[in-house]
Amino acid sequence: MKLFIKYMVSIRCKMLVKAELDNLGILYGQIHLGEVDIIGSIEKEKLNQLKAILLKAGLEIMDDKKSILIEKLKKVIIEMVHYEEEFPKIKHSLYIRKKLNYDYTYLSNLFSEATGITVEQYIIAHKIERVKELLLYDELNLTEISYKLNYSSVAHLSAQFKKVTGLTPTFFKKLKRKKRIPLEDL
Template identity: 60%
Template sequence: MKIHIKYMVSLRCKIAVKEELDKLKLKQSSIELGEVNLKKDISGDERELLRKGLLKKGLELIDDKKSLLIEKTKTTIIELIHYSEKYPKVNYSDYISEKLDYNYNHLASLFSEINGTTIANYIILNKIERVKELLLYDELSLTEISLLMEYSSVAHLSHQFKKITGLTPTYFKKIKKHKKRIMLEEL
């Protein structure tokens, strides 16, 4: 049985979900971002206990198809930007559409309707959070980060970074110990 979970965007979330499943003695064959494959169907009572346990950890079970599609879209973007070694050579809209097997215009319209922001803006917010993370690691130059994140230039990255954060990447790097990153769940 497959269940879908909202706000499950990190390893920490996977661990939290596993803890809740273990409490209820629910065996799983896999736990991925936003999705758990259980070895057997669960009862209504078990589902309710799981729902309550997940809510305490800031996670939610997804029951309706629209919310599920939005979460799959977000998960696809997060996996691509935060956990991929290399970005695809196709544009984001083609990648998301192909990965989810949905028309991109439909996804974009639904995403905007439900979230009040566009997929493009959500991608930008995630890219900037990833850039912040890379700046905090202090292992790559701004040029290397720009190339890694598929920006057309350092100037483009810097402009987008400043537009979102109000700071230049260089200034952010200087004050990095005092600046907190936004949790992926909050984007």
């Protein structure tokens, strides 16, 4: 059995879910972003307790198939941008289609209808947050960041960064108090 959990987009969220499953004595296998492999079944009372606890933490167990698919799409994008060693060198649409085994146009329309933004806007928002993170680490220069995230050029990265944040990457790097958005809020 699988549980699909909305807004479970970080390692911190995974740790919280793991702790609550342990507290309730619910047996589980692997915990991934947005989903948990449950061993066996869960008593209705324990499932309701888990739902209430997770809801207080800002997480939500989902039953609706379309909502689950949207969360899977978000998970694929988050993993692609934040956790892959190297950004895929193929079109986003092809990458997503291969990962989820769904028609990209269907996924894109479903996502836009549910979230009010396009898949591309969502990817860009995450790429900009990743750029901010890499700038804060100060291990890579802008050219290396541009290459790592598959931008066509530093100018393209800089233009997109400025359009989204209102700042140039260089100015952002110089700020004393850097503004990053938690993944859960994107």
